[in-house]
Amino acid sequence: MSSSDSILRLAIQKKGRLADGSFELLKRCGLTISHGKDKLYARVEEMPIDVLLVRDDDIPAFVADGASDIGIIGQNVYDEQRLTGDADLPEEPEMRLGFSGCRLCIAVPKGEGYDGANWLEGKRIATSYPGITQAWLKDQGINARTVVMNGAVEIAPRMNIGEAICDIVSTGATLDANGLMPVETIYRSEAILIKSPHRLSDAKQAVFDSLLKRIRGVQDSRE
Numbered sequence: 001m002s003s004s005d006s007i008l009r010l011a012i013q014k015k016g017r018l019a020d021g022s023f024e025l026l027k028r029c030g031l032t033i034s035h036g037k038d039k040l041y042a043r044v045e046e047m048p049i050d051v052l053l054v055r056d057d058d059i060p061a062f063v064a065d066g067a068s069d070i071g072i073i074g075q076n077v078y079d080e081q082r083l084t085g086d087a088d089l090p091e092e093p094e095m096r097l098g099f100s101g102c103r104l105c106i107a108v109p110k111g112e113g114y115d116g117a118n119w120l121e122g123k124r125i126a127t128s129y130p131g132i133t134q135a136w137l138k139d140q141g142i143n144a145r146t147v148v149m150n151g152a153v154e155i156a157p158r159m160n161i162g163e164a165i166c167d168i169v170s171t172g173a174t175l176d177a178n179g180l181m182p183v184e185t186i187y188r189s190e191a192i193l194i195k196s197p198h199r200l201s202d203a204k205q206a207v208f209d210s211l212l213k214r215i216r217g218v219q220d221s222r223e
């Protein structure tokens with residue numbers, strides 16, 4: 001058996017709002033990783049696991065393709081790619097991990113007479129999450145256009161790109177600083193563990209099972 005058949009590959013975010021929680025989880029699992037700042041790979045010392053350090057947006061496709069066996073990703077990014085991307089992703093994550101929590105909110109300029117979801121009828125909503133936003137609009141029976149922006153969504157109303165936005169909110173400070181107020185919470189997210197739909201070799205499956213056991217142990221000790 002070649003080593004690539006027995007070493008489990010885990011993709012995590014290299015740097016950002018998921019990275020700290022992901023490294024912390026591994027540490028609490030009793031796993032040490034040697035990780036150079038500019039490296040793409042790190043190796044877990046205690047178990048045959050290679051850690052791929054990448055941009056979060058790339059993780060679902062890596063896992064769908066089997067380039068990585070498992071990954072840690074924000075549920076928001078996962079569901080958006082599931083709804084709008086072409087990767088073949090299972091509907092249910094393997095496990096919810098409880099960190100990097102946030103919500104997706106519709107927000108409008110302060111002082112707008114927002115009086116419920118019908119206010120959005122016929123309007124333009126700027127967002128990086130057109131899939132999740134349109135799914136919610138459909139559920140509400142509302143027709144509105146989504147205008148896709150990949151960053152700085154909060155400036156859209158001022159630039160007259162949209163009458164409303166739908167973006168990630170955690171403290172609400174960003175909305176407030178931009179003269180916006182949240183009016184609907186349409187989605188709640190946290191970090192999730194996802195697994196490739198491709199069958200793992202027996203050796204990898206055994207490593208995965210013992211990793212899951214360690215993660216469950218960490219989560220039980222928190223409750």
Ligand code: PRT
Nearest residue numbers: 016017018055056074100101102168169170171172173174
């Ligand atoms: O470089 P890379 O592509 O890997 O990272 P990224 O910049 O795409 O993502 P990153 O690290 O910012 O976020 C990764 C994931 O963390 C997101 O997909 C969410 O699942 C989760 N998360 C948790 C957040 C936040 N909290 C958050 N506050 N993601 C983004 N934000 C941003 C939000 O976009 C807005 O600009 O923070 C701002 C709002 O924060 P408040 O506190 O002002 O409300």
Ligand code: ZN
Nearest residue numbers: 055056057058
């Ligand atoms: Zn990203």
